[in-house]
Amino acid sequence: MVLLTRRTMQVVLQFHGDLTFFLPADSRRQPIRRPLHEKTSIKDVIEACGVPHTEVDLILCDGSPVEFSHQLTDDAEIDVYSPFGSPQEFAANQLQQRGITKFVADGHLGKVARNLRLLGLDVAYNATADDTALLEISAREKRALLTRDRRLLMHAIVRDGYCPRSDSPEEQTVEVIRRFNLHALLAPFSRCLTCNGTLEPVSKAEVLTRLEPLTKIYYQNFRHCMVCGKIYWAGSHFGKLQSRIRRIRNAVGSQRDTDN
Numbered sequence: 001m002v003l004l005t006r007r008t009m010q011v012v013l014q015f016h017g018d019l020t021f022f023l024p025a026d027s028r029r030q031p032i033r034r035p036l037h038e039k040t041s042i043k044d045v046i047e048a049c050g051v052p053h054t055e056v057d058l059i060l061c062d063g064s065p066v067e068f069s070h071q072l073t074d075d076a077e078i079d080v081y082s083p084f085g086s087p088q089e090f091a092a093n094q095l096q097q098r099g100i101t102k103f104v105a106d107g108h109l110g111k112v113a114r115n116l117r118l119l120g121l122d123v124a125y126n127a128t129a130d131d132t133a134l135l136e137i138s139a140r141e142k143r144a145l146l147t148r149d150r151r152l153l154m155h156a157i158v159r160d161g162y163c164p165r166s167d168s169p170e171e172q173t174v175e176v177i178r179r180f181n182l183h184a185l186l187a188p189f190s191r192c193l194t195c196n197g198t199l200e201p202v203s204k205a206e207v208l209t210r211l212e213p214l215t216k217i218y219y220q221n222f223r224h225c226m227v228c229g230k231i232y233w234a235g236s237h238f239g240k241l242q243s244r245i246r247r248i249r250n251a252v253g254s255q256r257d258t259d260n
């Protein structure tokens, strides 16, 4: 009698650069060996190690670049790179889109959303949006999903996204600008912090009836939100916001210097 047994495949994965952030503490010693009992997509194997596809910019399977849908049918050695530090010779095989400028942030990243809006970036944010709503707006409006929920980023519907590594909102803001290369797009004080609408200059006469008495006396220049109508001027908190913008820009700049 001949007994047919299906051979178990062995895949060996090496995660490069900052992708080790996602590996569970007990498997940060690489390479990671995983047995596979059936044909499996390379995306599923990578995500089973804890790394969302949104963080992966290049996959080499036995030295050759492959797509997320690549099916593993035999033993393989897999190298996985993030957008930071994938080898230049494979620039044509990058898996992440470039030129992303629209985002949706989950309810835990309110301060990041506010910082990004302060810098003029388009960020949808609703503190009470649930996972379904986040996935829907991300897909419908083609917004990259910002969340620290890796399971959410692994959802097949998510095309673009990012999981901030730091616990600090200011550092998380720097990370997002760096990850999506937004440095040249920053336009501070051009977007409403409350609703994400764009701000336009407005004459004092037009908003006079809505100003507090002291504001009427001390301020001459105003902007208003084209969506919710909120009025902005360089009031008492303006200096603090400017300092925050300067710190974020400096941090992005110093990291860019390190990258080059």
Ligand SMILES: [Zn+2]
Pocket (backbone or CB within 6 Å): 192, 193, 194, 195, 196, 197, 225, 226, 227, 228, 229, 230
């Ligand atoms: Zn507004």
